Amino acid sequence: MLKIILSEMHHSLKVTKWGWIQWPFLYFMVPGACSLVTVHQPPVLTTALGHDVVMPCTIFHNETMLTPPVLYWMYLTQNTANSRLWIPSEKYEGRVDLLDNNANSFNKSILLKNVQWADSGKYLCRLSIITENDRFRRKGNETLLMVYDTMIFNLTSHNDSLLWCQVNVTLDPGFVLSIFHDGCKLQTVDSAPGDAVTALPYVTLSEAVSLRSGGKYECQLHLDKDLITKSIFHYHPPAAEEGEEPENVSVTLSITVSEHVVGFPEPWFLYVGLLLVPFTILMGLVTALLMCRS
Structure with a gap:
């Protein structure tokens, strides 16, 4: 009897482990099994001082959105009301643009212009979302901006x-x-x-x-x-x-620019001379044939 109970417990444990492994796949294989809305942003970005930088943020989802997602881009290193990148606060006025102005777009990346040393730090992309099943907020994993x-x-x-x-x-x-x-x-x-x-x-x-x-x-x-x-x-x-x-x-x-190599001027006279050689030979042959016939 004890062996049977232990065998059933062991079998149950294996099923439980396999169930945990299978569970993420069911999200994708069974429609409506679970809502999947995620916000993706890169962990690290680097840019040159004074240059512009694209800060990616993309939504991936398997639900129907009832309204366009509301975007919040925040500068986490400075916890003040003036740290909003989108909608831009006074600090970022005129320096931040959406890459895609379509409200229904799931590309919520922004362009930060004229990057300064004070812009170094962590940024967070956060969205308020309303779907057929729920109303909630999602955020990315933060992006660390580094300047050189x-x-x-x-x-x-x-x-x-x-x-x-x-x-x-x-x-x-x-x-x-x-x-x-x-x-x-x-x-x-x-x-x-x-x-x-x-x-x-x-x-x-x-x-x-x-x-x-x-x-x-x-x-x-x-x-x-x-x-x-x-x-x-x-x-x-x-x-x-x-x-x-x-x-x-x-x-x-x-790193995106190739090293320039100084070249020499094109030898056009040499090209012309090479072209004239077969032409001169051809003219000589034609002249010889004409003289032979006459």
Whole structure:
């Protein structure tokens, strides 16, 4: 009898576990089994100081909406009435636009313009929703906005053999600065870990390396494993014969911008000459045939 009871309990436990596994699938497989309305926003966004940034917020649902969702975008780092992004409070007036102005759209993303250091922090997308079955609010998982300034990558003013990289960023331990030479990471000779100054809303990261030889040096800013921005410095060692140093060029690039390559002018005279060669040969053959017939 005890064996039978234990067997039934064991069977019941297995059914319970399987039931928990199956339960999420029933939401999608059985119409009307459960309402599913979720709000999605990315956990982290990065943008350059003074640039515009899109802050995504999208609704996913399986119910009929009776009225258009009412959107609330909030800046959580500052808990005041002036922290509303949408409908914009006085602080954000003229700086925030909806990407889709259609009230019935489920894309509730916004465009935050001219991002400043004070905009760094956490944001929340929240919606008031009325469906056929219920009236409720849904919110996303918060988005952390992180800001970085223009990167400086050049020779130091006091030492021409030292290459220095610096960038201001929002305070976060995930930001890392690295310098590479022709694809190989270099050991830095001087660096600043990014200690925060109380009066400033950012920290300064800096790295310096000794110039080994000519070639392409690249300074990269990463947030965890993601490349945020980079700057390229082309170094040409002094030419001993000419007595003059070739110009060294530093170029700061976004991760979406390809490095520009200086090209040479098109050799149009060569093209024309190549075209004239078969034409001249053809004319010579035609002239020879005409002379033979005559």
